[in-house]
Amino acid sequence: MKHTGAEIIIRMLEKKGIRIISGIPGSANLPLYKVLHDSNIKHVLARQEQGAGFIAQGMARSTGKAAVCFATSGPGVTNLLTAIADAKIDSVPVVAFTGQVATNMIGTDAFQEIDTYGLTIPITKHNFLARSAAELLEIIPEAFRIAESGRPGPVVIDVPRDVQLQEHTFDEWPCFHEKHNPAAIEKNNPDTLAITINSARRPIILFGGGIIESASEGLLRQLAEKSNIPAASTLRGLGAFAPSHPLYLGMIGMHGTKYANRLIEQADLVIALGFRFGDRATGKLSEFCKNATIIQVDIDKAEIGKIKPAHQHMTADLYIFLESILPLIEENKRTEWIHQVNFTRQQLPYVKAPVNGDVFHPLRIIDEVAAHVPSDTIISTDVGQHQMWVAMKYPFTMPRTFLTSAGLGTMGFGVPAAIGAALANPGRKVVCFSGDGSFLMNMQEMATIAEEQPNLAILLFNNGYLGLVRQQQELFYDGKFIASQFHAIPDFAMIAKGFGIKSFDMAKEENPLYVLSSALRLKEPVFINIPINYSENVYPMVPPGAANKAMIG
Amino acid sequence: MKQHNHTVIELIVNNHPGVMSHITGLFSRRGYNLEGILCGALGEGSTSVMYLLVSLNEQYMQIISQLEKLHDVIELKERSEYDHSVFYKIDSLFAE
Numbered sequence: 001m002k003h004t005g006a007e008i009i010i011r012m013l014e015k016k017g018i019r020i021i022s023g024i025p026g027s028a029n030l031p032l033y034k035v036l037h038d039s040n041i042k043h044v045l046a047r048q049e050q051g052a053g054f055i056a057q058g059m060a061r062s063t064g065k066a067a068v069c070f071a072t073s074g075p076g077v078t079n080l081l082t083a084i085a086d087a088k089i090d091s092v093p094v095v096a097f098t099g100q101v102a103t104n105m106i107g108t109d110a111f112q113e114i115d116t117y118g119l120t121i122p123i124t125k126h127n128f129l130a131r132s133a134a135e136l137l138e139i140i141p142e143a144f145r146i147a148e149s150g151r152p153g154p155v156v157i158d159v160p161r162d163v164q165l166q167e168h169t170f171d172e173w174p175c176f177h178e179k180h181n182p183a184a185i186e187k188n189n190p191d192t193l194a195i196t197i198n199s200a201r202r203p204i205i206l207f208g209g210g211i212i213e214s215a216s217e218g219l220l221r222q223l224a225e226k227s228n229i230p231a232a233s234t235l236r237g238l239g240a241f242a243p244s245h246p247l248y249l250g251m252i253g254m255h256g257t258k259y260a261n262r263l264i265e266q267a268d269l270v271i272a273l274g275f276r277f278g279d280r281a282t283g284k285l286s287e288f289c290k291n292a293t294i295i296q297v298d299i300d301k302a303e304i305g306k307i308k309p310a311h312q313h314m315t316a317d318l319y320i321f322l323e324s325i326l327p328l329i330e331e332n333k334r335t336e337w338i339h340q341v342n343f344t345r346q347q348l349p350y351v352k353a354p355v356n357g358d359v360f361h362p363l364r365i366i367d368e369v370a371a372h373v374p375s376d377t378i379i380s381t382d383v384g385q386h387q388m389w390v391a392m393k394y395p396f397t398m399p400r401t402f403l404t405s406a407g408l409g410t411m412g413f414g415v416p417a418a419i420g421a422a423l424a425n426p427g428r429k430v431v432c433f434s435g436d437g438s439f440l441m442n443m444q445e446m447a448t449i450a451e452e453q454p455n456l457a458i459l460l461f462n463n464g465y466l467g468l469v470r471q472q473q474e475l476f477y478d479g480k481f482i483a484s485q486f487h488a489i490p491d492f493a494m495i496a497k498g499f500g501i502k503s504f505d506m507a508k509e510e511n512p513l514y515v516l517s518s519a520l521r522l523k524e525p526v527f528i529n530i531p532i533n534y535s536e537n538v539y540p541m542v543p544p545g546a547a548n549k550a551m552i553g
Numbered sequence: 554m555k556q557h558n559h560t561v562i563e564l565i566v567n568n569h570p571g572v573m574s575h576i577t578g579l580f581s582r583r584g585y586n587l588e589g590i591l592c593g594a595l596g597e598g599s600t601s602v603m604y605l606l607v608s609l610n611e612q613y614m615q616i617i618s619q620l621e622k623l624h625d626v627i628e629l630k631e632r633s634e635y636d637h638s639v640f641y642k643i644d645s646l647f648a649e
């Protein structure tokens with residue numbers, strides 16, 4: 001059979017089961033779009049390539065499967081870079097196909113030429129520049145294998161325009177490789193790790209996004225319950241442990257719970273599972289669990305000991321590791337330690353929304369939302385105070401229900417990621433919590449929402465400030481407020497309406513909480529502006545650079 | 554000549570125009586020192602061999618793990634027994 005490069009790409013994506021592609025066309029990828037025209041893959045037209053990248057991320061983060069986006073060469077690619085970098089640091093499987101100028105023009109500073117390959121080396125798990133249509137038959141299955149296996153991550157495939165048009169004759173379509181994750185490949189076997197865990201007196205489990213990536217939240221809970229080991233999460237791990245579970249300590253780190261941060265210092269054993277010792281989680285490193293033996297298990301060998309030496313470690317898929325270690329773990333009541341855990345928890349109670357007073361208190365709004373949406377609702381956030389409040393307060397009970405830009409902290413993530421999640425999960429509700437600063441960074445995707453009509457509610461925590469910046473200036477920069485207040489405040493509800501999206505302004509409602517709950521019940525896009533007291537700070541917090549035990553507020 | 558604070562990492566890599574950027578980019582991006590680099594194509598030219606002269610410091614194990622992670626690295630060997638002087642005598646290649 002004979003196919004062009006563009007046909008090879010689209011047919012292969014169909015074979016891979018890709019149902020939705022987000023993107024924006026331009027001259028360097030129009031051959032691809034011509035073939036897409038006759039495909040049953042749905043194309044979602046983003047309004048800026050960063051939006052396309054985050055829409056793909058929303059699909060990938062909510063399903064765990066690789067998602068695809070398209071961008072044209074030059075500015076299409078540079079716009080996309082932020083979303084790719086964001087996917088890299090949070091280990092999200094996105095495969096981006098980028099148009100490139102024709103092969104014979106590469107290196108000539110041609111119109112809309114950019115060194116996509118060079119630009120994406122440091123922000124992808126791997127990247128390819130396709131030099132012929134034939135090569136695509138190898139590159140595409142390999143790209144998906146790389147994106148989805150081991151520690152997931154983004155892959156960029158740069159396809160020059162002439163390669164898209166080039167015809168290639170071949171006998172057989174290649175197969176996609178099964179996702180294959182390494183088993184326990186290190187000398188340290190589970191026996192020795194189990195002995196350490198069984199003999200520990202005050203162990204704590206610290207888990208990160210790896211638990212969600214390996215779908216091992218059930219095994220994690222079994223391990224915790226069998227041996228009575230309290231467990232704390234990172235921002236990326238939220239959703240893997242039921243917040244109401246007596247062994248759950250909540251989040252550690254900068255905006256974690258005081259008791260998790262305190263207890264980790266008292267532990268004699270820290271079991272780090274798919275946790276990369278990120279600085280927002282560890283606080284001042286030299287102080288972080290300095291009295292504990294550390295066991296680290298991660299699928300990425302390069303994470304072992306990268307930040308802090310581990311006394312015992314294993315490079316393994318967490319599912320396989322937990323399955324093999326569970327039978328070796330002895331039942332243990334740990335009465336004394338559990339008593340200490342519960343005592344610390346009572347001594348250092350966690351934040352609560354005020355019962356009376358401010359209806360618009362962020363924590364109160366978050367409680368309200370949680371009470372009025374189904375438990376499988378997917379929540380996305382932008383970046384700032386509102387993000388931390390949601391992480392602290394929202395009761396995530398299922399993996400992949402919390403989509404947030406953790407590692408890169410990209411403002412503008414929330415809205416497009418929510419679109420992707422809604423499109424990939426029809427039938428489920430999606431709620432995006434945004435801030436007035438972040439919302440403005442990818443607001444153009446409101447047009448995409450108006451077009452696609454996803455079941456999505458955007459809640460704007462509107463404080464008239466870059467809130468988290470204002471908080472830092474108040475607390476750590478002598479109250480020298482600069483460039484953190486907005487003096488021109490748009491009428492966001494009117495803007496949403498202008499996009500053709502049903503909107504509510506809670507500042508103007510007689511019974512705002514009622515309006516909120518009924519708006520959340522609608523199965524169409526809604527936008528809700530919520531006035532937030534600008535002086536509200538996110539507490540408790542660890543001052544930047546301080547040890548976790550130095551929490552204030 | 555053998556320098557005790559240095560060692561050589563030998564890599565067999567896919568030979569294509571981007572591979573050098575992947576290797577050197579890793580060193581610059583992660584702030585690793587790269588003291589010397591030698592490389593050449595192997596056999597038919599679909600693979601190349603690279604010799605990297607690196608310091609033996611606390612970053613060394615990380616460098617190895619990160620290099621092993623690169624898709625284009627097919628094989629990695631630690632070559633502590635090498636005579637590193639070749640890195641300092643490249644000039645002699647051009648002598649009459």
Ligand SMILES: Cc1ncc(C[n+]2csc(CCOP(=O)(O)OP(=O)(O)O)c2C)c(N)n1
Binds near residue numbers: 384385467
């Ligand atoms: C793209 C980007 N630029 C700048 C920052 C730095 N930054 C972090 S939080 C923040 C303020 C966010 O303001 P807003 O979205 O209104 O949320 P709030 O903190 O008020 O809830 C800024 C500017 C960032 N994280 N991302």
